[in-house]
Amino acid sequence: MKKTKLAVWKFSSCDGCQLSLLDLEDELLEIAESVDISYFLEASSRLKRGPYDISIIEGSVSTFHDIERIKAIREKSKFLLAVGSCAVFGGVQALRNYTLPGEYPQIVYEHPEYLSALDASGPVSAHVKTDLELRGCPPNKRQILEVLTACLHNKKPDLSSGSVCLECKRKGIVCVMVSKGIPCLGPVTHAGCGALCPACDRGCYGCFGPKETPNTESLSAWISRELGMSREDVLRSFRHINCYALEFCLESIKHEPKN
Ligand code: SF4
Ligand code: SF4
Incomplete structure (x- = not known):
């Protein structure tokens, strides 16, 4: 039987998403029975040319060269899966989108004139x-596994919807915000992590990005007033x-200093 050809690509990122994939360990061996891992530089130097059935993209698009690469990858991939905050929303590197072009390089590099980057770091979907x-x-590595399995069986993946708060309730985790006064973005953050931070007595800091129709205004008012x-x-x-995710971006702008 012909194996599904899988490629994994890195853009502007820290490699953490690729590590989540490698973290599947035992399951990866089973996946490798049905999948031909054709291009995955972090895991193997054995590379095969496209086209590919599935391409997994980690990282944001931050340079002119990135734009050329992502377009070429799209052309040779049947199914394109963007994974992680960088690929989906532009990542922490999108913080520079709130500064003047070239402002950060001037601070960080002795010779910023050697850099060639887009004015904004953006998601793959841009x-x-x-x-x-x-x-x-x-x-969440389980979500990556679910998507890969669904692709292999030609079915829709079963992914979480709703907020992190719902995951807290399902797991019986006592709300850290109400019981301990720890600020938490769980009410406006998309589910999927299994309420990892509240389970460790920490507030959610929104790494899964905004949930569907988040009421960020109400949460901001509550944490300002009550906490x-x-x-x-x-x-x-x-x-x-996820500073470049639309709803979080708009809410942050509302709290910029008033001149
Ligand atoms: S701890 Fe955070 S995520 Fe959990 S229920 Fe409370 S506000 Fe929601
Ligand atoms: S920051 Fe929020 S979304 Fe991210 S792992 Fe923690 S609880 Fe989950």
Whole structure:
């Protein structure tokens, strides 16, 4: 039987999403029975030419060369899966989208004139059509496995919907915000991680990005009023890993200093 050809590509990122894939360990061996891992530089130097049945993209599009690469990958891939906050929303590197072009390089590099980058770091979907997106920084490895399995069986993947709060309730986790006054973005953050942070007595910082129709305004008002969070801290809560996700971006702008 012809194996499904899989390719994994890195763009501007920290490699954490690829590590989530490698973290599947035992399952990867089973996957390798049905999948031909044709291009995965982090895992193997054995590379095969496209076309590919599935391409997994990690990282945001940040340079002119990135745009050329992602378009070429799209052309040779039947199914394009963007994984992680960088590929889906532009990642933490999108923080520079809130500064003047070239502002950060001037601070960081002695010779910023050698750099060639886009003014904004953006998601893959800003440049090519994606067939599916998996959120998270990093994504949940079980979700990656679910998507790969669904692709192999030609079925729709069973992915979580709703908010992190719902996952807390399903798992019986006591709300850290209500019981301990720890700020938490769970009410406006997309489900999928299994309420990882509240399970460890920490507030969610929104790494899965906004849920469907998030009421960010109401949450901002509540954490300001009930937890005494400053305007600047509310801004920072939303302008974080998923700062370029539309709803988080708009909420952060509302909390910019007033001139
Ligand atoms: S801890 Fe956070 S995610 Fe969990 S129920 Fe409370 S607000 Fe929601
Ligand atoms: S609880 Fe929030 S910050 Fe923590 S892993 Fe889940 S989505 Fe990410």
